[in-house]
Amino acid sequence: MTIDLLPFAVSLQLGLWVTVILAVCMFPFAWIFARSTKAWVPWVESLFSLSLVLPPTVLGFYLLLFFSPLSPLGQFLDNTFGLRLVFTFPGLVLASCIAGMPFMITALRNGIMAIPEHVLEASWTLGKGRLETIWHVVLPNMRPAILAGVITTFAHTLGEFGVVLMIGGSLPGISKVVSIAIFERVEAQDFASAHVYAGILLLTSYVGVFLLNRIQRTQRLRDARRDSV
Amino acid sequence: MIQFELEKTLKRPGKSKERLEKPSFRLEVKFALAKGQFVGILGPSGSGKSTLIRCLAGLEKPDVGFIRLDGFTWFDSHLTINLPPQQRSIGMVFQDYALFPHLSALGNVLYANSDRPKAMEWLDRVGLADHASHLPRELSGGQKQRVALARALAREPELLLLDEPLSALDEELRADLGELILSVQRSTRITALMVTHSRQEIARLCDTVIELKSGKLVSEKSCQKL
Numbered sequence: 001m002t003i004d005l006l007p008f009a010v011s012l013q014l015g016l017w018v019t020v021i022l023a024v025c026m027f028p029f030a031w032i033f034a035r036s037t038k039a040w041v042p043w044v045e046s047l048f049s050l051s052l053v054l055p056p057t058v059l060g061f062y063l064l065l066f067f068s069p070l071s072p073l074g075q076f077l078d079n080t081f082g083l084r085l086v087f088t089f090p091g092l093v094l095a096s097c098i099a100g101m102p103f104m105i106t107a108l109r110n111g112i113m114a115i116p117e118h119v120l121e122a123s124w125t126l127g128k129g130r131l132e133t134i135w136h137v138v139l140p141n142m143r144p145a146i147l148a149g150v151i152t153t154f155a156h157t158l159g160e161f162g163v164v165l166m167i168g169g170s171l172p173g174i175s176k177v178v179s180i181a182i183f184e185r186v187e188a189q190d191f192a193s194a195h196v197y198a199g200i201l202l203l204t205s206y207v208g209v210f211l212l213n214r215i216q217r218t219q220r221l222r223d224a225r226r227d228s229v
Numbered sequence: 230m231i232q233f234e235l236e237k238t239l240k241r242p243g244k245s246k247e248r249l250e251k252p253s254f255r256l257e258v259k260f261a262l263a264k265g266q267f268v269g270i271l272g273p274s275g276s277g278k279s280t281l282i283r284c285l286a287g288l289e290k291p292d293v294g295f296i297r298l299d300g301f302t303w304f305d306s307h308l309t310i311n312l313p314p315q316q317r318s319i320g321m322v323f324q325d326y327a328l329f330p331h332l333s334a335l336g337n338v339l340y341a342n343s344d345r346p347k348a349m350e351w352l353d354r355v356g357l358a359d360h361a362s363h364l365p366r367e368l369s370g371g372q373k374q375r376v377a378l379a380r381a382l383a384r385e386p387e388l389l390l391l392d393e394p395l396s397a398l399d400e401e402l403r404a405d406l407g408e409l410i411l412s413v414q415r416s417t418r419i420t421a422l423m424v425t426h427s428r429q430e431i432a433r434l435c436d437t438v439i440e441l442k443s444g445k446l447v448s449e450k451s452c453q454k455l
């Protein structure tokens with residue numbers, strides 16, 4: 001049995017990068033999806049949620065073609081910024097962001113939708129601008145939603161396999177994550193190592209789901225208390 | 230003095246025969262409030278009462294018209310001026326309180342005016358100094374609306390807008406809070422506009438009543454005549 005800790009480090013780094021990037025970048029989109037009544041919104045929202053139902057290999061295949069050094073975009077990125085996205089860690093982060101997008105955006109959108117419109121309007125009539133209102137009213141009131149988004153996105157990224165394999169391959173220390181390490185151990189019939197990798201992933205996922213349920217339960221109880229007043 | 234002349238196309242609410250025949254109607258109101266006047270807006274549901282005060286607050290934009298406060302323009306469609314709510318000197322009380330759930334009663338008032346002694350003074354004036362540290366979920370409906378009133382006035386606005394402030398409360402609380410609104414309005418001499426369905430409330434609290442019907446101002450009279 002050989003346990004290499006490098007895949008855990010790569011997975012952890014990948015999870016943290018993807019979660020932070022999505023939490024920051026998806027907020028404006030979640031805001032538009034929650035508040036806008038424009039006709040184009042459901043079309044774009046569906047596009048953002050596509051990776052939820054798309055087989056990861058399909059997504060990975062298209063991302064591979066799109067970011068390949070032979071594609072126009074790949075060539076542009078390589079020639080202009082010296083950036084290669086296929087079989088590199090930045091490429092892995094970008095692909096995982098696309099795959100994990102729906103998890104973060106759904107949680108954030110639901111959190112924003114749960115804040116009554118009048119509460120925002122009250123803030124504006126009290127002299128606060130939109131950014132101040134988001135910072136002082138919206139974000140504090142959607143903490144459970146942000147936490148839910150962080151947990152589901154992080155857990156999903158840790159377990160991602162298809163997209164990661166297609167775009168990142170299995171380069172030790174660069175793109176070999178825990179889920180790929182499990183696959184390779186099973187292929188090599190080293191079930192003992194596979195058990196250790198899978199067990200740790202199972203435990204991490206369980207803790208994530210447990211925390212998520214706890215947050216949602218607390219929120220439900222708080223809502224019930226608020227409604228009963 | 231606050232002068233306004235507003236026009237805005239509105240959708241007719243509900244599923245009545247009238248809505249099927251005429252799905253939209255036009256809000257057309259021209260009015261002026263003297264400083265310190267307390268005006269009630271009366272009218273059936275969907276007559277444009279709330280839209281009118283939302284337009285004054287800057288939460289909705291009229292199609293045509295102007296809003297001026299002592300010669301200072303808040304909105305003018307010809308000059309393409311439309312100040313956002315945060316730049317208008319208003320305080321607004323909503324029917325559903327609209328308190329910030331994560332802030333205490335004092336925190337809600339401090340949000341409007343960061344001067345702590347002044348915020349405490351406002352809570353005291355609405356009889357809630359003892360509840361300063363309570364979160365909105367720990368307060369009753371009447372107490373929540375008192376905090377909302379203190380919060381709206383803490384900014385020391387020129388115009389107080391009350392959108393059905395008493396309609397979510399029971400009879401006894403309505404009377405108490407109505408008295409409080411009246412005494413605060415009288416002591417601060419703030420110009421106020423209140424939307425309500427109740428003729429009695431308007432007769433008890435306001436100086437003048439304007440009545441809206443399908444967006445048109447159909448009458449304006451002193452409350453003594455009600």
